[in-house]
Amino acid sequence: MQGIDYTAGSIHRLLFRTAVPMLLASLVNVITQLANVFFLGHTSQSVLYVLSLYIPVSFVMIAIIEAMQLSVQVAVARSRAGGSRAFTQLFVHMMGCAMLLAILTGGIVMLLTPVLSWFYRVPADIGPMFMLYVGGMMAVSIPAVLAAVSSAALRGLGRAQAASWNAVGIAMLNIALVYTFVSVFGLDLKGIIYANLITSVLSLAISLLILFIRREMVFERFAFAKKHLMALRHVGIPVFISYCMIFLSTFFFNKIVSHFGEGAVAGFGVGYRIQTMAILPGIVIGSAIGIIINHNLQSPHRPRAYASYRQGLLQSFALYVIIAVAVWIWRDPLIAFLIEDAATRAEAARYLSIVALSYIGMGPMMTTLLTMEQSGRGYQAILLNAVYFLIIIALGWGLTRAFNEVTYFYAVIAGMNVVGMSFFLPFMRMLRREYVEPSADKDISTEGEATLPNKSYSTQT
Numbered sequence: 001m002q003g004i005d006y007t008a009g010s011i012h013r014l015l016f017r018t019a020v021p022m023l024l025a026s027l028v029n030v031i032t033q034l035a036n037v038f039f040l041g042h043t044s045q046s047v048l049y050v051l052s053l054y055i056p057v058s059f060v061m062i063a064i065i066e067a068m069q070l071s072v073q074v075a076v077a078r079s080r081a082g083g084s085r086a087f088t089q090l091f092v093h094m095m096g097c098a099m100l101l102a103i104l105t106g107g108i109v110m111l112l113t114p115v116l117s118w119f120y121r122v123p124a125d126i127g128p129m130f131m132l133y134v135g136g137m138m139a140v141s142i143p144a145v146l147a148a149v150s151s152a153a154l155r156g157l158g159r160a161q162a163a164s165w166n167a168v169g170i171a172m173l174n175i176a177l178v179y180t181f182v183s184v185f186g187l188d189l190k191g192i193i194y195a196n197l198i199t200s201v202l203s204l205a206i207s208l209l210i211l212f213i214r215r216e217m218v219f220e221r222f223a224f225a226k227k228h229l230m231a232l233r234h235v236g237i238p239v240f241i242s243y244c245m246i247f248l249s250t251f252f253f254n255k256i257v258s259h260f261g262e263g264a265v266a267g268f269g270v271g272y273r274i275q276t277m278a279i280l281p282g283i284v285i286g287s288a289i290g291i292i293i294n295h296n297l298q299s300p301h302r303p304r305a306y307a308s309y310r311q312g313l314l315q316s317f318a319l320y321v322i323i324a325v326a327v328w329i330w331r332d333p334l335i336a337f338l339i340e341d342a343a344t345r346a347e348a349a350r351y352l353s354i355v356a357l358s359y360i361g362m363g364p365m366m367t368t369l370l371t372m373e374q375s376g377r378g379y380q381a382i383l384l385n386a387v388y389f390l391i392i393i394a395l396g397w398g399l400t401r402a403f404n405e406v407t408y409f410y411a412v413i414a415g416m417n418v419v420g421m422s423f424f425l426p427f428m429r430m431l432r433r434e435y436v437e438p439s440a441d442k443d444i445s446t447e448g449e450a451t452l453p454n455k456s457y458s459t460q461t
Contacts, residue, residue, distance in 0.1 A: 064240065095150075271347070321360055368424055
């Protein structure tokens with residue numbers, strides 16, 4: 001089993017070699033999402049309205065995708081020395097768990113879709129479109145989850161480049177298919193469902209093919225092993241809960257904005273979708289840091305685990321200064337390119353004008369949360385997420401109702417993104433105490449022991 005050796009060499013270079021391919025794949029995914037908004041933004045406001053209402057629902061399946069792929073990534077990185085047989089056992093069990101979770105969760109969401117439609121007071125003429133889109137996307141999410149798990153396995157093996165090139169090719173195909181189905185055949189939201197189905201199945205097939213060609217997997221009979229589910233308990237479950245909180249928060253975010261009309265919901269949805277895409281680089285850097293940490297848990301390499309977070313956080317800050325300023329400056333041309341409706345465009349621009357600069361804090365915050373989740377501190381990340389979202393919902397709801405102005409809600413989001421930077425230094429000190437100081441103490445102790453024989457020998461002579 002070959003791949004990148006994370007226990008030696010420059011940490012800056014390792015972060016670069018790991019994060020850049022993943023970031024490339026994420027950026028292509030961003031372009032894919034923007035392309036979807038662009039193609040649908042030139043259809044009707046009703047289509048954008050449904051697309052915006054689907055945002056919180058999508059986080060349910062994103063919760064499973066992120067929980068499974070981070071669990072696989074961590075588990076593979078930590079058990080890499082076990083060889084192809086150990087990896088295959090782990091991979092098969094994780095794929096089975098992923099399929100079961102996707103089917104159960106998707107079925108529950110489909111059953112609850114009428115309740116969501118009632119809660120959002122979706123107009124009667126748009127209700128069938130909303131239910132069809134949610135049901136279709138839940139069905140398509142099954143191969144999407146399996147494809148994500150397969151790509152995560154490649155990254156855990158140190159084959160981030162192979163996983164990223166697969167993602168790039170699939171994303172380009174997705175854009176082409178969405179354009180064909182939406183703009184050429186006029187299928188609107190159905191076009192996204194068909195495109196995602198085709199590309200998810202193809203991505204899964206390519207990942208499996210790479211694993212077999214590289215002889216990472218072998219054919220044999222396996223027995224169930226509880227040890228393969230340890231990463232799910234320590235990483236997957238906290239990640240899943242975190243994304244479920246995002247689902248609940250965006251659920252209430254849409255409810256807060258819906259008080260101001262369909263146009264406000266559509267505009268906020270476009271702006272928030274841009275924000276969810278803007279956080280991807282922070283997630284990628286945090287994921288790369290997690291890979292390096294989990295490859296350096298043995299005592300001689302533990303200081304490298306701390307150094308990887310410190311350097312990765314600095315890279316995240318530098319990157320998000322550029323992202324925040326770019327989105328804030330070019331928000332109007334970006335939104336004008338994506339959508340035609342004037343009211344929707346104005347609302348999306350207003351959201352970004354208030355929130356975009358706070359991405360300087362939001363991006364590194366996501367990097368830190370991802371690092372926490374992959375280093376065994378997932379439940380602490382859950383607590384921080386819960387506080388973050390509860391404050392936004394409580395303050396946003398109260399201020400918008402008190403002053404009847406949606407901009408107060410946007411200001412609360414921006415403020416919390418800035419406040420989120422307050423836990424970077426405490427977390428860095430925590431990592432230093434765990435990874436650096438014990439190693440230093442051990443080195444001192446070992447050095448003292450090493451000098452004793454020399455002193456004894458000198459006395460005897």
